[in-house]
Amino acid sequence: MAGQATQTRRRGDTRGEIQRAALSRFTDQGYDKTSLREIAEDLGVTKAAVYYHFRSKEEILESLVREMADSLEALLDWARAQTPSREVRLELLRRLAAATSGGLGDTMRCVQQNELALASMPSTVDLVHRYKQELWKVATPPDATVEQKLRVRLAIMAILLVNHGSADLGGTAAERQEAAQRIAADVII
Amino acid sequence: MAGQATQTRRRGDTRGEIQRAALSRFTDQGYDKTSLREIAEDLGVTKAAVYYHFRSKEEILESLVREMADSLEALLDWARAQTPSREVRLELLRRLAAATSGGLGDTMRCVQQNELALASMPSTVDLVHRYKQELWKVATPPDATVEQKLRVRLAIMAILLVNHGSADLGGTAAERQEAAQRIAADVII
DNA sequence: GTCTATAATACGATAGAC
DNA sequence: GTCTATCGTATTATAGAC
Numbered sequence: 319m320a321g322q323a324t325q326t327r328r329r330g331d332t333r334g335e336i337q338r339a340a341l342s343r344f345t346d347q348g349y350d351k352t353s354l355r356e357i358a359e360d361l362g363v364t365k366a367a368v369y370y371h372f373r374s375k376e377e378i379l380e381s382l383v384r385e386m387a388d389s390l391e392a393l394l395d396w397a398r399a400q401t402p403s404r405e406v407r408l409e410l411l412r413r414l415a416a417a418t419s420g421g422l423g424d425t426m427r428c429v430q431q432n433e434l435a436l437a438s439m440p441s442t443v444d445l446v447h448r449y450k451q452e453l454w455k456v457a458t459p460p461d462a463t464v465e466q467k468l469r470v471r472l473a474i475m476a477i478l479l480v481n482h483g484s485a486d487l488g489g490t491a492a493e494r495q496e497a498a499q500r501i502a503a504d505v506i507i
Numbered sequence: 508m509a510g511q512a513t514q515t516r517r518r519g520d521t522r523g524e525i526q527r528a529a530l531s532r533f534t535d536q537g538y539d540k541t542s543l544r545e546i547a548e549d550l551g552v553t554k555a556a557v558y559y560h561f562r563s564k565e566e567i568l569e570s571l572v573r574e575m576a577d578s579l580e581a582l583l584d585w586a587r588a589q590t591p592s593r594e595v596r597l598e599l600l601r602r603l604a605a606a607t608s609g610g611l612g613d614t615m616r617c618v619q620q621n622e623l624a625l626a627s628m629p630s631t632v633d634l635v636h637r638y639k640q641e642l643w644k645v646a647t648p649p650d651a652t653v654e655q656k657l658r659v660r661l662a663i664m665a666i667l668l669v670n671h672g673s674a675d676l677g678g679t680a681a682e683r684q685e686a687a688q689r690i691a692a693d694v695i696i
Numbered sequence: 697g698t699c700t701a702t703a704a705t706a707c708g709a710t711a712g713a714c
Numbered sequence: 715g716t717c718t719a720t721c722g723t724a725t726t727a728t729a730g731a732c
Contacts (some may be wrong), residue, residue: 332697348623350539353725367698369727410676431623434537451675464678465686468669471676472661472690480657486640489653497654501661505694521715543708554708556716566706 333371335361337385338377345428349379349435376439379432383442386425390449393417397456404506407457407470411502414453415477415495423481430478459507466507473502516551521562524550526574534617538568549552550664565628569619572631574643575614579638582606586645593695596646596659600691603642604684611641612670619667655696663689 329335339360343352348507354375358365372378380385393413400406418426429436429446445465480487480494514628518524520564528549543554543564561567584603589595607615618625618635647659669676669683676683 330697345629348539350537351624351627354727355725361697364699365726366700366728370697373727421720434620435540438536438540463686464676464682467618468665468673468683469684469690471668471696472665475656476661476662479660484608484657487653487656493653494657497652497657500654501658503693505661505690516716519715543709544707552715553717555710555718558709559715562709 327469331363332363332367336368336371337381341382341424341428344379344382345424345431365440376441379436379439380442382425383429383436383445383505386422387445387449389417389422389425390453394449394452394456400459404459407459408503410457411473411477411506412499414474414500415481418478418481419495423478426478427482457507462507469505469507473505476501476505510517521550521556525557525560525567526570530571530613530617533568534613534620538621542692554602565630568625568628569630571614572618572634573639575611575618576634576638578606578614579642583638583641583645590620591649593648596648596695597692599646600662600695601688603663604670604688607667607670607682612667615667616671651696658696659696662694665690665694 319466336357339357340352343356354365354368357378358368372381393410394411397406397410417423433446436446453474454467454471457474458467462470476498480491480498484494485491489497525546528546529566530542532545532549543557544565547554547557557567561570582599585602586595586599606612622635625635642663643656643660646663647656651659667686669680673683674680678686
């Protein structure tokens with residue numbers, strides 16, 4: 319998957335292609351187990367070419383994390399502009415599901431899968447942690463108890479969970495998404 | 508943390524010490540980012556000494572996975588001997604919480620944190636996958652819908668979630684555990 | 697922008713002395 | 715059972731030609 323091996327080395331979006339190849343590899347085999355040689359060969363260039371577009375391997379992952387942060391920012395901005403209520407929180411979860419069905423979902427999955435690798439990257443550890451906290455915060459009632467906070471986190475996990483893997487649950491992707499929304503609505507106070 | 512740096516190189520449980528040091532390192536920094544040199548130095552020996560007790564780095568992680576599997580087996584055996592009912596499933600979750608409060612929890616956390624590294628280890632990928640499925644299976648009603656299956660997985664996640672990290676939820680560890688049990692009871696049909 | 701070539705380093709793993 | 719010493723390999727990253 320992912321690559322295009324040979325030929326087709328004509329387009330001028332090498333930087334973007336590197337990001338896409340890296341996203342795929344990082345998600346499937348992990349950041350540590352992915353070498354720059356693999357990424358380069360996926361698009362038919364050499365390692366040195368990759369180093370023209372990114373100063374380091376870390377910087378590739380960092381660029382993906384920043385894209386995720388930017389996408390999430392829009393969602394957070396919307397939520398912060400609302401008056402907190404249960405209906406707003408449920409709408410936030412619906413919007414999160416919609417957003418993570420697209421490209422944002424792939425990046426979030428990559429970030430999630432490589433949480434440990436990111437934890438030892440000074441340039442991104444704070445960013446990842448901050449956005450996780452922010453998402454929890456806007457989805458949680460202001461006066462929430464410990465149990466209510468935990469409920470919110472589980473609701474978010476339900477949404478994110480069905481966006482990848484989970485095919486072994488059976489049913490279609492749409493059915494799984496609807497099930498996750500029902501559970502989220504049920505678990506949130 | 509974890510280590511004892513120098514001195515104290517007297518006891519005859521080097522194999523166990525290697526496992527403990529590896530468990531700690533693998534959990535905190537990840538399997539890939541942990542070198543055998545680090546593990547060896549944690550207990551004040553050399554890499555070569557580690558290779559006397561384990562044939563490879565993989566074998567260390569493998570030994571931890573097998574210990575986890577053995578601990579889980581007891582839980583699964585109990586569950587399989589019961590007549591499926593909601594009360595039995597809730598009791599299973601209580602027993603899971605109790606088991607994962609002890610040493611099993613540390614190993615499960617390590618396995619969870621290194622899911623991606625384990626996925627590329629032929630010797631353990633099947634074992635991990637099998638035990639995850641088995642745990643889901645015994646906790647799920649025989650005729651469960653997609654939504655009910657998802658609910659069971661979330662209940663299990665709630666239990667495992669509060670067993671590590673989650674300190675930022677506030678409250679004591681016991682309070683978080685009780686909250687998780689209440690949510691599990693609430694989310695399970 | 698992409699190449700070839702290579703430096704510098706760290707790793708997993710082994711051999712053989714003690 | 716632990717040591718010293720080392721092998722072979724792969725990696726990240728750089729220098730300089732084109």
